[in-house]
Amino acid sequence: MKNIKKEIQRHLKLCNLAFFIVKDADVAKDIAQESWIIIIHKLETLQETSKFKSWAISIVNRRAIDWIRTNNRERIKLEKSFNESEKEDSFSKVDDTTAIKKVLLEAIEKLSVEHQMVLRLFYKESYSLKEISDLLQISIGTTKSRLFHAREKLKTKLKHSRHER
Structure with a gap:
């Protein structure tokens, strides 16, 4: 024993x-x-x-x-893959005929890479918050925070763009 x-x-x-x-x-x-x-x-x-x-x-x-x-190495590959596919992805292939989509695309492109990545993984790739935190090697809290701040920045940019017209 x-x-x-x-x-x-x-x-x-x-x-x-x-x-x-x-x-x-x-x-x-x-x-x-x-x-x-x-x-x-x-x-x-x-x-x-x-x-x-x-x-x-x-x-x-x-x-x-x-x-x-x-x-x-896996994280770097994921980031490279994200950056490469970002150029080819539907974020950049959004139908420009709709003004709001164009404004949204421009607003997304102005976000930091971290915010863009979380938005894409959550909305485009349909990953859960836990899966995103595992992929990016960040806490779930950080993932939630990045997603929240990305949404808030988009809201602000979209509101400003409406007032400019």
Whole structure:
């Protein structure tokens, strides 16, 4: 029973280390679990048993950093894909015969990339707030805030454009 508690404590330490790096509890648990698999398979390669703790920590550390790198690559691909398809997308193919659509398009194009991205993912791609927050690696609160502020900016710009006519 004492050994089980000790192993649970070791596992929690590995989870905490991974969490410190990736800032996501579920991912940290997965990294710790994957690290244990690596540790078990590579245990015979460990030459000095006194260095087990630092060896295990280095494995978790590398796995967490690999996860961050992979995640960043995916985020960059998503942003590039968004920027490229933005040019070809229906935002830019809006039927210009309707004045309000043209004004709306211009207003959307004046928004920041973050606001445009949240608007597109929410309205065009029909992603949920949770899915958007996962894709962009931001909190749900930040996602809601960006969506709210994007809508408010659009409302303001559309009101001003009506008064100009």
